[in-house]
Amino acid sequence: MTLQILINGILKGGLYGLMALGMSLIWGVMNIINIAHGAFIMIGAYITFLLFNFTGIDPFVSLIFSSSIMFLIGYTIQRGIINLVIRAEIFITLILAFGIEIFINNAALMIFSADVRKVKVSYGASNFNMFGVTIPYVRLIAFLLAIAITIILFFFMTRTKSGRAIRATSQDLDGAVLSGVRVSRIYAITFGIGTALAGAAGTLWAIIFPLSPTMGGSLTLKSFVVTIIGGLGTMLGPVIGGLTLGIVESFGTNWFGTTFESLISFSILVIILIFRPKGILGKGKE
Amino acid sequence: MAFLEIENLNSGYGDVNVLSDISLSIEKGEIIALVGSNGAGKSTLLKTISGLLTPTSGKIIFNGKDITGISPDKIIRDKIIHIPEGRKLFSDMSIEENLLMGAYSRKDKSIMKDLDNTYLLFPILEERRKQKAGSLSGGEQQMLALGKGLMGDPDLLLIDEMSLGLAPVIVDDLISIIKDLNASGKTIFIVEQDVRLALENSNFAYILDTGSITLKGKSEELIKNPDIKKAYLGM
Numbered sequence: 001m002t003l004q005i006l007i008n009g010i011l012k013g014g015l016y017g018l019m020a021l022g023m024s025l026i027w028g029v030m031n032i033i034n035i036a037h038g039a040f041i042m043i044g045a046y047i048t049f050l051l052f053n054f055t056g057i058d059p060f061v062s063l064i065f066s067s068s069i070m071f072l073i074g075y076t077i078q079r080g081i082i083n084l085v086i087r088a089e090i091f092i093t094l095i096l097a098f099g100i101e102i103f104i105n106n107a108a109l110m111i112f113s114a115d116v117r118k119v120k121v122s123y124g125a126s127n128f129n130m131f132g133v134t135i136p137y138v139r140l141i142a143f144l145l146a147i148a149i150t151i152i153l154f155f156f157m158t159r160t161k162s163g164r165a166i167r168a169t170s171q172d173l174d175g176a177v178l179s180g181v182r183v184s185r186i187y188a189i190t191f192g193i194g195t196a197l198a199g200a201a202g203t204l205w206a207i208i209f210p211l212s213p214t215m216g217g218s219l220t221l222k223s224f225v226v227t228i229i230g231g232l233g234t235m236l237g238p239v240i241g242g243l244t245l246g247i248v249e250s251f252g253t254n255w256f257g258t259t260f261e262s263l264i265s266f267s268i269l270v271i272i273l274i275f276r277p278k279g280i281l282g283k284g285k286e
Numbered sequence: 287m288a289f290l291e292i293e294n295l296n297s298g299y300g301d302v303n304v305l306s307d308i309s310l311s312i313e314k315g316e317i318i319a320l321v322g323s324n325g326a327g328k329s330t331l332l333k334t335i336s337g338l339l340t341p342t343s344g345k346i347i348f349n350g351k352d353i354t355g356i357s358p359d360k361i362i363r364d365k366i367i368h369i370p371e372g373r374k375l376f377s378d379m380s381i382e383e384n385l386l387m388g389a390y391s392r393k394d395k396s397i398m399k400d401l402d403n404t405y406l407l408f409p410i411l412e413e414r415r416k417q418k419a420g421s422l423s424g425g426e427q428q429m430l431a432l433g434k435g436l437m438g439d440p441d442l443l444l445i446d447e448m449s450l451g452l453a454p455v456i457v458d459d460l461i462s463i464i465k466d467l468n469a470s471g472k473t474i475f476i477v478e479q480d481v482r483l484a485l486e487n488s489n490f491a492y493i494l495d496t497g498s499i500t501l502k503g504k505s506e507e508l509i510k511n512p513d514i515k516k517a518y519l520g521m
Contacts, residue, residue, distance in 0.1 A: 168376045168387050175374030180362040180391030
């Protein structure tokens with residue numbers, strides 16, 4: 001039983017990690033706490049839902065569509081809106097992101113209504129048994145994809161010219177400008193990637209969990225908690241933070257009941273902030 | 287017309303004007319020095335040339351082209367590279383990644399050849415190429431900053447406060463490298479608080495005092511000038 005709870009936690013934790021990856025990237029590079037992150041995850045989830053319902057595209061395949069569409073949305077929002085206030089204090093960008101979140105949520109409520117929906121794939125309930133542990137296929141595939149996307153991002157950031165420029169810009173802005181980096185373009189790419197990651201997380205979320213236009217708020221909070229737990233400035237941070245939250249939540253809800261889910265995640269947040277204010281792996285500023 | 291021609295330049299930060307009516311010219315193939323005390327506006331001038339700051343009036347002409355007020359990435363592609371004070375390296379990235387960032391705006395095929403040349407010039411950087419830039423000593427970081435600047439394949443190199451905080455032996459090494467670079471055809475504009483060092487190692491110099499150029503001349507003559515001796519060389 002304990003093993004089953006642990007595996008459940010790890011599988012969910014991988015998805016939490018992917019959810020937080022985009023938020024952590026945007027936060028680390030641009031110092032923006034993107035309150036609208038959960039709303040982007042929600043849009044990604046609805047893209048998958050719509051593609052599945054109207055065209056029958058397999059939700060796992062729709063990952064390509066949700067992430068590319070969300071990249072374009074993120075790139076445009078950064079280029080057109082956020083770049084205007086990028087030199088402002090963190091509080092200003094926070095309010096702007098909050099405004100974007102309210103806009104997206106209300107637009108989604110108008111378009112989709114508040115009904116809770118589900119992507120009903122034929123293989124949704126299939127699972128297999130290993131060492132007495134039941135593992136649903138969709139959760140395992142979602143977990144593996146989340147890890148694979150994290151690894152792809154890692155290679156992008158360390159092995160490509162654009163990835164290097166993103167890291168350089170986050171480490172020394174003037175140094176990057178004097179190397180010929182066009183910062184507004186790099187910021188737009190970074191925001192695009194962060195949003196694409198949110199879209200991908202939304203797709204994987206929609207395969208496993210029900211969706212509604214208002215799901216974004218709690219997902220923003222979860223991404224926030226995971227980002228803080230893992231620590232800013234490393235790509236492994238969100239993975240570690242996600243797994244930590246997933247496992248603790250899995251055991252916690254098993255012991256105390258699902259009504260305590262939020263309480264549990266915020267308790268870990270507080271504990272981490274007390275004992276490791278920079279997060280488990282973080283090297284950001286205090 | 288000179289290689290770099292600056293005419294009646296006014297520049298500063300926001301509403302604060304730091305430089306007033308600066309005019310200077312740099313001939314191709316020279317080492318030019320800009321000296322002056324702390325707060326005179328030396329770094330402000332370099333930042334304005336490299337596009338980090340936009341001048342309020344005046345003109346900057348490089349290689350016959352008006353580059354006044356254009357963006358830093360375009361100025362870099364025109365082959366002016368600015369090595370800033372405090373080096374501004376990417377401390378969490380490896381030495382090699384820092385050097386490659388130096389070539390960020392280049393699209394030609396000889397980047398890897400220039401990387402080899404940079405390693406030839408600074409063997410210590412090749413030895414530690416995988417190491418993070420932040421783990422280097424001050425002297426090594428300045429070498430990396432110089433190497434990173436060279437990776438941009440500059441025609442004009444602007445070097446701000448290269449000697450600051452470094453041991454004299456290391457400064458000597460860096461100066462001899464700069465002289466070699468100059469001999470190989472690069473024009474170099476050095477900005478220094480160490481007036482003696484700058485005058486001993488340049489062809490021509492400008493003295494900047496509270497935002498204006500108060501004196502200019504051949505470095506070998508300026509170093510004998512009694513006013514300069516008194517004000518800057520402590521004699």
